[in-house]
Amino acid sequence: MDIADLRDRILNQERRALARAITLVESAREDHRAQAADLIDSLRGSGRQALRIGLSGTPGVGKSTFIESFGMMLTAQGLRVAVLAVDPSSARSGGSILGDKTRMERLSRDKNAFIRPSPSQTHLGGVARRTREAVALCEAAGFDVVLIETVGVGQSETVVAEMSDLFLLLLAPAGGDELQGVKRGIMEMADLILVNKADGDLKSAAMRTCADYSGALRLLRKRPQDPEGFPKAMTVSALQEDGLSKTWEEMRTLSEWRKEAGHWATRRADQAQYWFHEELRQALLAKLQTKDAQAVVADLGRKVAAGSVAPSAAADQALAELGITQS
Numbered sequence: 001m002d003i004a005d006l007r008d009r010i011l012n013q014e015r016r017a018l019a020r021a022i023t024l025v026e027s028a029r030e031d032h033r034a035q036a037a038d039l040i041d042s043l044r045g046s047g048r049q050a051l052r053i054g055l056s057g058t059p060g061v062g063k064s065t066f067i068e069s070f071g072m073m074l075t076a077q078g079l080r081v082a083v084l085a086v087d088p089s090s091a092r093s094g095g096s097i098l099g100d101k102t103r104m105e106r107l108s109r110d111k112n113a114f115i116r117p118s119p120s121q122t123h124l125g126g127v128a129r130r131t132r133e134a135v136a137l138c139e140a141a142g143f144d145v146v147l148i149e150t151v152g153v154g155q156s157e158t159v160v161a162e163m164s165d166l167f168l169l170l171l172a173p174a175g176g177d178e179l180q181g182v183k184r185g186i187m188e189m190a191d192l193i194l195v196n197k198a199d200g201d202l203k204s205a206a207m208r209t210c211a212d213y214s215g216a217l218r219l220l221r222k223r224p225q226d227p228e229g230f231p232k233a234m235t236v237s238a239l240q241e242d243g244l245s246k247t248w249e250e251m252r253t254l255s256e257w258r259k260e261a262g263h264w265a266t267r268r269a270d271q272a273q274y275w276f277h278e279e280l281r282q283a284l285l286a287k288l289q290t291k292d293a294q295a296v297v298a299d300l301g302r303k304v305a306a307g308s309v310a311p312s313a314a315a316d317q318a319l320a321e322l323g324i325t326q327s
């Protein structure tokens, strides 16, 4: 594959080139990995920057409906919108691929939109890297907004939040007055909480839920990257396309404030470091999984069990034998 040519065509905003490049970054083949790394590196200086929006929510809350309505609103304003997904369990029943293709029918036909479903990779580390690189590719290809969707099941929110400039949490109206068991850590990541389905019979429940979450957000400790009034909870109806332009307005207010206050650049720099540490951790873990490494570990493990070597000394010795440290 001609990487220089692919790069030029991505910079030229050719969607087929973008699709091919994403296929390349998804590949686990070693020669593909090397080419993907070259490509990503050669695009780093493009100087293009998208607004990266992470979006999380439990199954059925309306993520696909929201992305379609919200995306259509943005493309109608002349913005180019890319949609990516982090799906931690590709074995999830029904799968997001078919579901999203049918649910985002209008957006997938829009020439200013690019939708790429999650690849069928099982471990989150692989999906995270692929999505991060796909975000970089979409950015280089001149997209103004990159939406990164994930279904809310724990770890994947962190992955998405760590590659987004803004993080949205989509919630459904709650029956009664209970908060929906949203984990504190996830609440703390959110810049905007959107209570969806605020229409018809659900409207008053949605407004109550929104008030509950506004209260809960006020109790969280203040984050330096927020101006007055953020994070914020609001109601929307993805189905009736209600509250979407207000949502966009809030997102722009927040991102512009962060840019001016210097938080935007700091956050991206912190994220780059976060991913460096993650990659390093993954690489070391992979090194431990090799057959030779397993043999070394098993052997030292037996010695530790027999009491002939102390655990810490055994760990030092293992690192040395694996060539990670000098013996």
Ligand SMILES: Nc1nc2c(ncn2[C@@H]2O[C@H](COP(=O)(O)OP(=O)(O)OP(=O)(O)O)[C@@H](O)[C@H]2O)c(=O)[nH]1
Binding pocket: 057, 058, 059, 060, 061, 062, 063, 064, 065, 066, 096, 099, 103, 151, 196, 197, 198, 199, 200, 202, 236, 237, 238, 239, 240
């Ligand atoms: N009343 C109402 N229904 C909605 C709204 N948004 C989505 N729905 C409905 O909720 C159901 C689930 O919507 P999806 O957009 O597929 O939800 P999702 O979060 O993408 O679901 P998964 O992909 O399974 O995680 C569908 O029947 C939608 O029509 C809304 O604003 N109001």
Ligand SMILES: [Mg+2]
Binding pocket: 063, 064, 065, 096, 099, 100, 103
């Ligand atoms: Mg969906």
